[in-house]
Amino acid sequence: MSLTRDTVEEIRQYIRENCSTLFGKKFWECRTIALIQFSTKSDKYEQKFFVISKFRVFILHGKTPLHLKIDKKFNLLSLRAIQVISASKELSLSWEDRSGRSIVKSSIKCTEMEPIELAKSLLAALKHYFPDIGPSLQNFIAIVPSQLLSDFQSFPISTPKLLCNNFRRSYVAICDYYDQRYKDEVVWDIEHIYFTHDLHEIRLEDFSHLPVKDQITILACSQFSEYFTAISIEGTKLVSEHIEILFNIIRRSHSLKSLRLINCSLPKDFITHISAAISANIHIPLETLDFTGNNLDDRKGFQQLSTVLPKLTNLKSLYFTNCGLSEKCVTAISSGLISGFTMENSGKKLELRALGFAGNLLKDDVSELVNFISLCTSLRVLDLSSTSILIDRLWNNLKLGGLQLEVLKLSGCSTGKKSKEHASVVKELFGCMVNLKEVDFSNTQIGPDLLQGFLSGLSNNNQIKDVIVNLNGVCDKTCAPILEKFLIDCPIGTLFIRDSSLENEILPVLTTLRKMKSLTMLDIGGNNFYTLKSNKKYASIYSHISDELVKMMNESNLQELNLSDARIGETMHVILNALGVSKLTLLDISNNEMGNSGARLLSKALQLNHCLQKLYIDRNQITAEGFGELSNALKLNRTLQSMPTPIIDVSDAFGKPDRSRVLTAVSEIERYLERNRSEKCRNEELRQKVIHQLNNRSEKYEINSSDYKRIIFFEVIKVISDFGSEPAIRIPIDEVVDSIVSKLDQISKANDEKTLSKLKEALAEHGVEICENVEAKNPGQENYLRKSIKQLIENHLTEMSWATVFMKADRLLTSNNALKLRGSFSNGAIDHSVLVGYSKLNHRPASMVHDSSDTPSRTTSIDELNNGGSGATTPLVHLAKSRPRPAHRLRNIKDENGNTSSGIDSTPPLSSSTTNHNSSIMNNSTTSHMSQSSSSGDSNGSPLNRRAALLPPPPSASPQLYASVPDEPPSTTPPPIPRRTPNMPPKLPPKPESPAKSPIHKHNSSITSATSGSSELIDRF
Structure with a gap:
């Protein structure tokens, strides 16, 4: 029974006004309403209403508005075929019934509009929600005639166009297709985070907190969007729903360039299915495929993939790292790559730039891989790490196709018995590479011959520089002469030689x-020093090694x-003492057993260092005391910006009673580091830097040979220090700032x-017109600009002024007559002065805590090391316990001449000769006895005297007041310091012997000499 025209209009009006009541709250409008003849069978048609509301199609039946019922409904994405039959004026539709997992076919006849117009209404609604779906339409919808595809581009674009290519609209339509709830947080993340940072890669880890079905709707948005060009999933176990949507993306996407599925527990037949998906969409612009960390050993699947790879002409990177591939799988991939590289009659060939098979055991048949390496001249990255491949088979092929390699990783590979024969080939290969940036041979025993060929090739190559070379676990004692001879001329910027047991x-x-x-970066940690540390017979070598490390740092x-x-242990104090003047910007001394004493020395070095920016100190058994020392040091340090919290040491220290001290120290350390990172005024930092630079160059000022120059030097340092502690000099720069701001204002207006103008044109292209001029000047912008410019000018002036101070002071101190002291100490004293005991140390002197006869001592300067000298070992001397006991019982002792001298309790009279002698020393000598004892060697005098000799004299006193009177002639040997005997239980007296055998009778002369020595000791007191 046909409906009258009035009834049809009434029903149409009712549907338009009550669509949300009929279809649901989210369907508040209808795009198309038409009366049709609908049939799911070939010969039976029924009169129904065809409605397109939002992203759904509804088929309704009913004779009155109150009797309307929904007969069919489907999402626009469920469409699988749209065919216009011109002869019978029918529209044939097929869609996917997701509830029954079947395809529904229907025929539609419409007298109100042409079938092709009805088809265009469907496609226009689809474009409204998926504006980039055009190139992908034919991948999942069969459209006839093809004219509809060409007309699709002319269909109107949804307005307004929302962020990320209408992600909000696409997402709501896809949520309806998968019957999932719309999540506002997903839209917020995409529109605020992804759009703000211009991120085009969907990271599933960003939405790992959501259920699997919600994750699927997010991934599905990349099927038809040009905004998302990459998908990255790392460390998430993928289920079958994830895998299926990924295959759909590959079948339908026309913008996906990168697919990274790392450690995702992919099924073994994944390669087979993805090969089929790529075959269905060979125009997909894939550039990167990374399946690292998945067990994919499927021979048949890789055979199928080898037929697909040549069609991916945009492919640039291919990684199958740690995928458990066999030689046959790698052979299949290599064959496919070779066929893609050698294709004939093709407009574009495969140009692979990165290939990685690391972690797959490849021992036997790798001939296809080797052939591809020799053919592919576009390859820039080759990673065969931990494959156990015989690298001797690669050298000749790399000469053919690998001369433009940038990264070559051959760690964990093997060499043959005849590897020596390839040394010349290796030398020629690395001497001809033009773009080499990184080479990794770690844990590959290449032997001395190949190592020599590699290093000699690098040294002869003038086309590369700053190469990163990894030789961890490669070298041994036999390779040391090769490294010594050939490393010096190699263009290596970063070198790793850890765990080499040299x-x-x-x-x-x-x-x-x-x-x-x-060389700017060196990694020499690991087990390079273990044997030397544990064996005492290598103590001298260990000492020279620490000295060489110090010289390297300086x-x-x-x-x-x-x-x-490296577990250097107590010898670490040598390196820490040298750190004060080192130019290093990064130092990693983790796990070196330096303890709190090492932390104390490190704090002293940090108070002087002005170059170090990053420091790593974890696993060093540091407790609250050490962290407190470091926090105090950072209070004075203005350059260190990064010192990652030593998690292990901090966690161990938390288990001790002084937990609060640890928390306080760590928080202070972080606060000082943050201060150094954000500090705007650099006056204090620059002051310290100038003082440190002058101290480091003090040997050029000849202060070792003259007290006069030495006093001038310390006066200059004191003045600069006081000068820097005062407020910075204020220069009237307001006029300069005003002129700059006015000029910038003119430039800004233009x-x-x-x-x-560009904004107006861009808005006009999108249909937006600016109707009136609105003032958009920011009132605070000028003040912010003025403040920023003023700060920049002040910082620049501060830096330039301190640079001028340094250069001026350096030139004045270098010149002989540029500076002069006022007073009695004149330049003429330079000619009469003797060698001063002040020696310039390029490092902090060895600490009393670490002085020991079992460990190498570090008390010599760098200049002495260059001249072949070595520092004397300084025993640990306690100032109280090592003091000699007073000889109260030594009274009326006769000397060799028979004269009687009084003991300690009586004071000998000062003779006139002694007075004259001391007076002459006071008047003529300009060298203090304390400095003289310091210069004579570290074994003479206590550490307190040695350190006091290095202190400059107070500026207020006359230099001559510090020339002390020596207590004895220089030739007199100081008395031995008696040892303290331990408290032992009393022993029985020895058995009496005859006078002839008595040791007293035999050694009577020894007693006489000892008595004479005691007499001399008493005279000196």
Whole structure:
């Protein structure tokens, strides 16, 4: 029974006004309402209403508005076929019934509008929610005639166009398709985070807190969107729903460029299914495929993939790291890559730039892989780490296709018995590479011959520089001479030689590393020093090694040094003492057993260092006391910006009673580091830097040979220090700032006009017109600009002024007659002065805490090391316990001449000769006895005297007042310091012997000499 025209209009009006009541709250409008003849069978048609509301299609039946019922409904994404039959004026539709997992076919006849217009209404609604779906339409919908596809581009675009290519609209339509709730937080993250940072890669980890079905709706948005060009999933176990939506994305997407599925527990047949998906969409612009960390050993699947790879002409990177592939799988991939590289009659060939098979055991048949390496000249990254591949088979092929490699990773590979024969090939290969940036041979025993060929090739290559070379676990004692001879001329910027067990052969290698001009980063930690530390017979070698490390820190171009896991122990104080004047910007001394005493020395070095920016100190058994020392040091340090919290040491210290001290110290350390990172005024930092630079160059000012120059030097340092502690000099720069701001304001106005003009044009293209001019000047902008410019000018002036201070002071101190002291101490005293006991140390002197006869001592200067001298070992001397006992019983002792002298309790009279002698020393000598004892060697005098000799005289006193009278002639040997005998239980007296056998009778002369020595001791007192 047909409906009358009035009834049809009434029903149409009712549907338009009550669509939310009929279909649901989210369907508040209808795009199309038409009366149709609908049939799901070939010969039976029924009169129904065809309605497109939002992203759904509804088929309704009913004779009155009150009797309307929904007969069919489906999402626009469920469409699988749209066919216009012109002969019968029918529209054939097919859609997916997700409830029954079947395809529904229907025929539609419409007298109100042409079938092709009805089809265009469906496609226009689809474009409203998915504006980028055009190129993907034919991948999941069969459309006839093809004219509809060409007309699709002319369909109107949804307005207003929302962020991320209408992600909000696409997401709500996809949520309806998968029957999932719309999540506002997902839209907020995409529109605020992804759009703000211009992120085009969907990271599933960003939404790992959501259920799997919600994650699927997010991934599905990338099927038809040009905004999302990459998908990254790492460490998330994928279920079958994830896998299925990924396959759909590959079948339908026309913008996906990168697919990274790392450690996702992919099924073994994944390669088979993804190969089929790629075959269904060979125009997908994939550039990166990364399946690292998935067990994918499927021979048949890789055979199928080898037929697909040649069609991916945009592919640039392919990674199958740690995928458990066999040689046959790798052979299949290599065959496919070779066929894609050698395709004939093709407009574009495969140009792979990165290939990675690391972690797959490849021992036997790798001929196809080797052939591909020889053919692919576009390859820039080759990673065959931990494959156990015989690298001897690669050298000749790399000469053919690998000369433009940038990264070559061959760690954990193997070499053959005849590897020596390939040394010349290796030398020629690395001598011809033009873009080499990184080489990794770690844990590959290449042997001395291949190592020599590699290093000699690098040294002969003038086209590369600052190469990163990893030789961890490669070298041994036999390779040390090779490193010593060939490293010095290699263009290596970063070198790793950890865990090489070089031990006592490392000393000449360190000397070579110090002389390398290009080396800026060195990692020499690990087990390179274990044997030397544990064996006492290598103590002298260990001492020289520590000295060489110090010289490397001071004299080389090294900027970063890694000594982690070396377990250097007490000898670490040598390096820490040298850190005060080091030029290093990064130092890693983790796991070196330095303890709180090492932390104390490190704090002293940090108070002087002005270059170090990053420091790593974890696993060093530091407790609350050590952290407190470090926090006090950072209070004075203005350059260190990063010191990651030593988690292990802090956690261990938390278990002790002084937990609150640890928390306080760690918080203070973080506060000072934050201050150094955000500090705007650099006056204090620059002051410290100038003082440190002058101290480091003090040996050029000849202060070792003259008290006069030494006093001038310390006066200059004191003045600069006082000068820097005063407030910065204020220069009237307001006029300069005003002129700059006015000029910038003029330039800004011209720039604003051009910018607004471009904005107006861009808005006009999107249908938006600016009707009136609105003032958009920011009132606080000028003040902010003025403040910023003023701060920049002040910082610049401060830096320039301190640079001028340094250069001026340096030149004045270098010149002989540029500075003069007022008073009695004149320049003429330079000619009469003797060698002063002040020696310039390029490091902090060895600490009393670490002085021990079992560990190498570090008390010599760098200049002495260069001249071949070595520092004397200084025993630990306690100022109270080591003082000699007073000889109260030594009274009326006769000397050799028979004269009787009084003991300690009586004071001998001062003779006139002694007075005259001391007076002459006071008047003529300009050298203090304390300095003289310091210069004579560290074994003479206590550490307190040695350190006092290094202190400058107070500026207020006359230099001559510090020339003390010596207590004895210089030739007199100081008395031995008696040892304290331990408290032992009394022993029985010895058995009496005859007078002839008595030791007293035999050694009577020894007693006489001892008595004479005691007499001399009493005279000196």
